[in-house]
Amino acid sequence: MTAQSQPVSQQETNVHTISQQQIQASVDNYQNSVSDVWYLKTIEFGEGDKRRTTKIITQNFNGPCSFIAICNILILRGALEILPPERKTVSYEFLSQLIAEHLLITCPDVDISAALEIMPCTQKGMDLNPLFTGAKSFRPNGTGGELKLFEQVGIDLIHGWLVDPESPEAEAxxxxxxxxxxxxxxxxxxxxxxxxxxxxxxxxxxxxxxxxxxxxxxxxxxxxxxxxxxxFLDSTQSQLTYHGLFHLASTTKPGALMALFRNLHLSVLYKRDTPEDTSLYNLVTDYIFLNEPSIVWERIEDVQGSMSTFVDSSFIKSSPAGGDFAGQTAEEALRAAEMEQGEFYPSDPADLALAQQLQAEEQEGARREREWYAREKERRRLEEVQKQQEKEDYKQRRGKKEKKECIIM
Structure with missing residues (x-):
């Protein structure tokens, strides 16, 4: 290879590298800008005369599940109200101000300055240390301020990662x-x-x-x-046991809204205030379901989540359009399906051309959204696994170090 040909190859490589870096930077900037705001989804909530229309906060990218769970519980309780009604997005600053006002009104003895200092920690995730012997038992890490925030806003923080007292692992x-x-x-x-x-x-x-x-x-x-x-840890990687699930189902009061820790994630847990339904439900806040009005809750039926069922605001099993028709009404989905099968013929050629164009755009948009969601879900899973592994590695190293320091020479 001559001395003159090497810079040309290097230049081509640099151009390619810069292009890839620019693409990644654009993606990062887009994710950061989108993660600054959270979209609102309109649902129906409440039993009987208490039923009302409200908006919940959806989680996009690797959003702050702890903070969003707190806000959604207060919204469903009627303690927070998102105004104006036509509002479509909210930000952390907007919601933190609502929570501060709520604390001022309901808890005048609370140190608002201290609460506002704690709230940003909920954006980055909480380092929770659950006890395997109590559903409401967590040992605080650091100052324990995040746990205090749940207490201040009157929200029970629970988990179902409980050991069965009759199991072989209980003694250890x-x-x-x-x-x-x-x-x-x-x-x-x-x-x-x-x-x-x-x-x-x-x-x-x-x-x-x-x-x-x-x-x-x-x-x-x-x-x-x-x-x-x-x-025990290897067999309960979902951080929920059947003993814990049965315990939650039997001890949770009807009408209760609580924050459930599971799978390194905090979600809203709800038990209906009706004797006909004693199931436990998780509020579905994934942004991918923003335009799926029939997917509001997830009925918890096993510890792995493989048998869980999506239901709508009336707790009826979901029948979402899904696929290329996700987010459309039943009539729109039916018409789109008929067009796909060649059974629907608009009387006006212009209408046909417009319908075909809209259908193509919707299909392409749905395809991209599904691909993005699959990639994002996998990325979030790998991030959480890596965080958990780093945490365990650090504790193991710390344990070894403390052990060595205790050796008497």
Whole structure:
């Protein structure tokens, strides 16, 4: 290769790199601008004479689920009102001002300045440490200000990541109780076994093995407890157990609106105030369903979410247009389907051309929206998994460091 030909190739590479960087920058700028505001969705809420039309906040991109959950609960309770009625979007500044005004009226003893300092933390997600022995039990991390905010606005923060007292893991979990302590115990067991525990507990030599290292009774008990706890964590990755689900279903009062921690996410949990329906429901706030009026709630029917059912504002099983007809009314979807099958013929050729153009645009828009949602959902999932892994890695490293510092030479 000559000295003159190399800069040309390098120049082409730089042009391509700059182009890719510009594209990524545009995408980042677009996401940041969109994430600054949240779209409102109109739903019906309430039983009988209390039924009313209201607007809920939808979550776009990796939005602040904690803050949005607080606002949606207060909106459904009637404590916050979004005005004017024709408003389509809201911002953090707009909503935080509404919450501050709500606290001034309902909780005059609350330090509003302190509450306003806490609220921005809910935009970045909350570092929650649930106890596996109590649905309303969380140990605060740091100052615990975020937990205090839920108390100030009168919202119960709950979870269903509960251990069954009759399960084999219950005894081991009774020694740690909360998630952070469980992770620390696993890190300590890994230190005792010289790094073999976290990789695979089957690699740990057993007592009968000739190559088994000598463990003290305390160390062996620690390894056994860590093994049980890790088995519990591996089998409850959705952060909801059937014991927890049954507990929530039996203890949640009819008409209650609470914030549910599950899958590293906070959502609105609701139980209808009617004896005919004792199910638990999650409020669907994904932006992708903004134009799906028949998808408002998700009935929780299993711990993995594979059997959950979408329902509308009347809690009737959803029959969304979906696909290329997502967000359209039943009449619009029927007409679009007839056109697709060649069974609908507008009398005016101009109407036919316009209908075909609109249909093509809607199909293309729906396709792009589905692709974007699939990519965004996967990206958010990977981000949460990475955050959780980083958190566990940090706690394991901290556990090893503290262990080393305690060694007496």
């Amino acid at each position: 979990i009774s020694h740690t109780e909360d998630y952070d302590s469980a992770v620390m115990l696993i890190a300590e067991a890994d230190h005792v076994t010289k790094g073999r525990f976290v990789v695979n507990d089957s690699d740990i030599p057993q007592a009968e093995s000739s190559k088994s290292p000598v463990y003290s009774d305390e160390e062996r008990a620690k390894i056994e407890n860590a093994t049980s706890i890790r088995r």
